[in-house]
Amino acid sequence: KDNQLIDFIDFDIIKIKTFDDEYNIESINKYLIENKRVMIKSLYPGSGKSQSIKNLGLKTLFILPENKLAQDILNEKNNNINAITFSKLFGLYADDIELERRKEFDLSGYEAICFDEIAKHSPDRLKRIANFIIKHPKLLVFGGGDYRQIAPINFQGNTKYLDECLNIIFPNQILFKEIKRVQDDKEKETIKGIYKYIFETKDKIDIVKLCKKFNIKMINKLSDVDTLFNLAYFNSRCHNISSCLLYTSPSPRDRQ
Secondary structure (H helix, E strand, O other), X not given: OOOOXXXXXXXXXXXXXXXXXXXXXXHHHHHHHHHOEXXXXXXXXXXXXXXXXXXXXXXXXXXXXXXXXXXXXXXXXOOOEEEEEHHHHHOEOOOOOEOOOOOOOOOOOOOEEEEEOHHHOOHHHHHHHHHHHHHOOOOEXXXXXXXXXXXXXXXXXXXXXXXXXXXXXXXXXXEEOOOOOOOXXXXXXXXXXXXXXXXXXXXXXXXXXXXXXXXXXXXXOHHHOOOOOXXXXXXXXXXXXXXXXXXXXXXXXXXX
16 A cells, blocks of 8 residues: 655744833734734743733633642732643643543633743643644634753653744744843842853853852851741752751741
8 A cells, every 4th residue: 555645744934023122011912912823932030921921911821830830820810810730721630641531621711822831841742732722723822931941850852852842833932031020130130140150151050159159148057047938959958947947047026
């Protein structure tokens, strides 16, 4: 038997849009609505990727990789915004196997869909998103995320490949260059400096050198911790810090 020829998809050339005034909501809204399928990227964190979708004022469903991220959006109590996990949208178990009695999520009433933190998805998940876009031509569909982060847990490749997958799904893209979450100009320059140091340094990043270079406060022993709210990478470290603060830190009333 003759083999049937495979239909190959011609991918569009990537078009990256920037704005001289990133606070001009009207012009950003116009671009998003006219192009219908747009990926929003940024040079730095806190650039307003998610907020730009909320500014549309449309009935929007945010799709998040994790339940905690979805809950954070729901806590904003915005009547135009709803949020669910990727697994709930596609009817999947935790290991991405389809539920036996899979039920389509009801998208009626929504004008826009935003796959937020989309760079956290592996290629097989991105394929589901691509098929979802084809299946719902009338919906506005947006993606937002930063590929310069830790690759998805179940993905062994590199983040450059993930970015190329996103380029195929969203040939129209917005690139934000302004840090909007921080108002102080000095702090903005510090953030930009840290990003440059991390992503443009060829040598292995030394966290101690980084902290010294950008005047980030460091301590050498747990008894020196004098802050009530702290972040740590490992659960064991969180436990050690919390235990230390329990016995050594004055109460918030004493601090005042």
